[in-house]
Amino acid sequence: xxxxxxxxxxxxxxxxxxxxxxxxxxxxxxxxxxxxxxxxxxxxxxxxxxxxxxxxxxxxxxxxxxxxxxxxxxxxxxxxxxxxxxxxxxxxxxxxxxxxxxxxxxxxxxxxxxxxxxxxxxxxxxxxxxxxxxxxxxxxxxxxxxxxxxxxxxxxxxxxxxxxxxxxxxxxxxxxxxxxxxxxxxxxxxxxxxxxxxxxxxxxxxxxxxxxxxxxxxxxxxxxxxxxxxxxxxxxxxxxxxxxxxxxxxxxxxxxxxxxxxxxxxxxxxxxxxxxxxxxxxxxxxxxxxxxxxxxxxxxxxxxxxxxxxxxxxxxxxxxxxxxxxxxxxxxxxxxxxxxxxxxxxxxxxxxxxxxxxxxxxxxxxxxxxxxxxxxxxxxxxxxxxxxxxxxxxxxxxxxxxxxxxxxxxxxxxxxxxxxxxxxxxxxxxx
Amino acid sequence: xxxxxxxxxxxxxxxxxxxxxxxxxxxxxxxxxxxxxxxxxxxxxxxxxxxxxxxxxxxxxxxxxxxxxxxxxxxxxxxxxxxxxxxxxxxxxxxxxxxxxxxxxxxxxxxxxxxxxxxxxxxxxxxxxxxxxxxxxxxxxxxxxxxxxxxxxxxxxxxxxxxxxxxxxxxxxxxxxxxxxxxxxxxxxxxxxxxxxxxxxxxxxxxxxxxxxxxxxxxxxxxxxxxxxxxxxxxxxxxxxxxxxxxxxxxxxxxxxx
Numbered sequence: 001x002x003x004x005x006x007x008x009x010x011x012x013x014x015x016x017x018x019x020x021x022x023x024x025x026x027x028x029x030x031x032x033x034x035x036x037x038x039x040x041x042x043x044x045x046x047x048x049x050x051x052x053x054x055x056x057x058x059x060x061x062x063x064x065x066x067x068x069x070x071x072x073x074x075x076x077x078x079x080x081x082x083x084x085x086x087x088x089x090x091x092x093x094x095x096x097x098x099x100x101x102x103x104x105x106x107x108x109x110x111x112x113x114x115x116x117x118x119x120x121x122x123x124x125x126x127x128x129x130x131x132x133x134x135x136x137x138x139x140x141x142x143x144x145x146x147x148x149x150x151x152x153x154x155x156x157x158x159x160x161x162x163x164x165x166x167x168x169x170x171x172x173x174x175x176x177x178x179x180x181x182x183x184x185x186x187x188x189x190x191x192x193x194x195x196x197x198x199x200x201x202x203x204x205x206x207x208x209x210x211x212x213x214x215x216x217x218x219x220x221x222x223x224x225x226x227x228x229x230x231x232x233x234x235x236x237x238x239x240x241x242x243x244x245x246x247x248x249x250x251x252x253x254x255x256x257x258x259x260x261x262x263x264x265x266x267x268x269x270x271x272x273x274x275x276x277x278x279x280x281x282x283x284x285x286x287x288x289x290x291x292x293x294x295x296x297x298x299x300x301x302x303x304x305x306x307x308x309x310x311x312x313x314x315x316x317x318x319x320x321x322x323x324x325x326x327x328x329x330x331x332x333x334x335x336x337x338x339x340x341x342x343x344x345x346x347x348x349x350x351x352x353x354x355x356x357x358x359x360x361x362x363x364x365x366x367x368x369x370x371x372x373x374x375x376x377x378x379x380x381x382x383x384x385x386x387x388x389x390x391x392x393x394x395x396x397x398x399x400x401x402x403x404x405x406x407x408x409x410x411x412x413x414x415x416x417x418x419x420x421x422x423x424x425x426x427x428x429x430x431x
Numbered sequence: 432x433x434x435x436x437x438x439x440x441x442x443x444x445x446x447x448x449x450x451x452x453x454x455x456x457x458x459x460x461x462x463x464x465x466x467x468x469x470x471x472x473x474x475x476x477x478x479x480x481x482x483x484x485x486x487x488x489x490x491x492x493x494x495x496x497x498x499x500x501x502x503x504x505x506x507x508x509x510x511x512x513x514x515x516x517x518x519x520x521x522x523x524x525x526x527x528x529x530x531x532x533x534x535x536x537x538x539x540x541x542x543x544x545x546x547x548x549x550x551x552x553x554x555x556x557x558x559x560x561x562x563x564x565x566x567x568x569x570x571x572x573x574x575x576x577x578x579x580x581x582x583x584x585x586x587x588x589x590x591x592x593x594x595x596x597x598x599x600x601x602x603x604x605x606x607x608x609x610x611x612x613x614x615x616x617x618x619x620x621x622x623x624x625x626x627x628x629x630x631x632x633x634x635x636x637x638x639x640x641x642x643x644x645x646x647x648x649x650x651x652x653x654x655x656x657x658x659x660x661x662x663x664x665x666x667x668x669x670x671x672x673x674x675x676x677x678x679x680x681x682x683x684x685x686x687x688x689x
Contacts, residue, residue, distance in 0.1 A: 015471055015476050016471075045523065057669075064567065067445040067447070127473065164630055172630040
């Protein structure tokens with residue numbers, strides 16, 4: 001370590017993340033300075049577009065915020081709008097929505113593990129390069145990704161911007177034969193998902209603990225997807241309607257995405273936060289496998305996020321099997337809704353973490369105001385805090401290429417979705 | 432020598448790139464067939480090497496975007512737009528209909544730090560486009576057919592027929608005739624597999640305008656179904672609001688009369 005090791009590192013475009021962002025930091029006198037995860041994708045002003053639209057247009061609009069997690073946007077939106085209208089679509093719709101969401105988690109997590117994150121730990125630049133040395137693992141991963149996509153398509157017609165969900169339920173529910181065929185595929189995939197958990201746990205990741213606050217939904221008896229209260233590892237336990245009283249969003253000058261804090265501190269959302277807070281909600285078979293990995297959850301090592309994703313893939317395969325074996329009723333596909341004025345809240349667990357929506361509606365069902373807080377803006381402050389300590393621990397005397405790769409690895413591990421993060425901006429006029 | 436391709440992202444949701452990333456084993460086959468020199472999300476980072484085919488996702492909405500698309504055009508043999516954003520501005524082109532600067536000032540505490548043009552525009556407004564792939568999102572089959580054709584040195588045959596034809600081939604029941612749903616199928620380009628009518632709901636035109644769309648006649652039919660002129664307008668001014676035919680029809684209906 002030399003005090004004269006003063007460098008500036010710029011990563012203009014981060015590789016293997018969703019959307020485009022960059023990173024910049026300086027090392028001066030053994031300290032990380034001026035660290036900025038800069039998100040420069042232009043804002044798409046979705047919250048403004050929603051104003052004046054009718055409630056039934058919302059699911060198709062908000063889906064376009066993110067091609068990787070459109071189901072999450074549709075689910076948070078329909079729950080919020082149903083709250084305004086005082087509608088409960090019933091127990092069977094609840095199960096079909098859970099199945100729909102399982103598809104998205106499987107698809108998004110499999111994509112992240114294999115195409116974005118794992119190459120960092122196997123020493124490759126891309127999945128196609130990694131496939132030459134790990135052909136079996138990559139094929140298994142791509143098959144799981146396809147299974148997730150096919151679950152979404154069963155209920156939504158297609159996996160990107162699906163068309164099946166509506167306020168009140170679904171436009172159509174699948175036929176019995178389609179459900180049976182999917183169930184068989186899921187049963188065959190169970191072993192693959194278990195093997196994936198073991199593989200992810202076996203990959204060499206840095207052993208580094210740090211303290212952070214985990215935030216996720218918590219449900220009385222389920223692993224959280226669509227519903228729950230907001231909980232944190234520091235004892236927060238509030239209704240989703242009270243989000244704005246505890247969490248704050250703020251603008252930083254180098255980013256088109258807002259940052260967020262909980263009681264003035266950064267916090268983590270996403271798979272590791274969820275698993276840390278909801279271990280006791282996993283079925284026994286999944287829990288046993290988690291214990292067998294030898295990793296002690298709750299974990300303070302951020303690099304266990306990849307294992308957490310694999311565990312959630314396995315959970316979703318098991319949950320999808322459970323739902324399809326129960327054979328929920330196939331009708332009615334939706335219950336009728338009657339618009340009325342009011343404010344509604346929806347908060348569900350997107351693959352990357354909490355996705356919070358609030359809508360204010362006029363009596364005819366027209367949107368008067370909307371606010372959407374995506375997971376990546378919530379994680380941004382946490383990513384920057386992590387980078388500062390991680391780079392210090394990694395060793396600032398290392399050469400530029402090593403520091404740069406390590407910084408990118410730290411960022412990718414959070415699975416930031418920049419498309420999501422730039423598409424929402426809270427309306428706040430300061431003059 | 433293998434042909435080189437690049438995949439470039441601008442302002443978008445990332446969903447059209449998934450038409451590549453969701454290919455499964457075909458993605459590995461594609462990697463054998465061509466050399467992918469730039470595709471940031473997949474980890475290929477060489478943006479400056481000339482490519483034979485450039486696939487562009489997203490709309491152009493900053494001065495930096497404008498410069499970048501010109502550089503990409505300069506080093507690309509064929510340039511293909513992927514999806515509604517690159518081809519017709521996408522959903523965010525709705526800002527073109529409003530006073531975008533005023534919106535930005537409302538939304539940001541310090542709007543002056545932003546690099547943002549007043550509009551979100553299709554790629555073709557800035558550079559020549561060889562092939563447009565419509566759809567929100569594009570579908571993997573469309574994309575692979577385009578790659579295959581372009582590698583043979585030809586453009587794929589244009590697909591501009593109306594969704595109604597695809598809907599009939601799929602043997603879906605017409606939702607406008609049987610349920611009185613305001614379906615955009617009669618003016619919308621086919622290619623999605625008519626999934627909305629197959630799900631019993633009205634098409635919302637995510638594949639953009641078909642050949643010779645008649646927005647006046649369809650709008651009058653919607654009025655007959657009970658829609659107000661502004662509700663008719665909103666159906667045109669949605670995901671492909673910057674496509675000429677939809678913009679024109681939408682603005683006409685928005686002004687309250689046909």
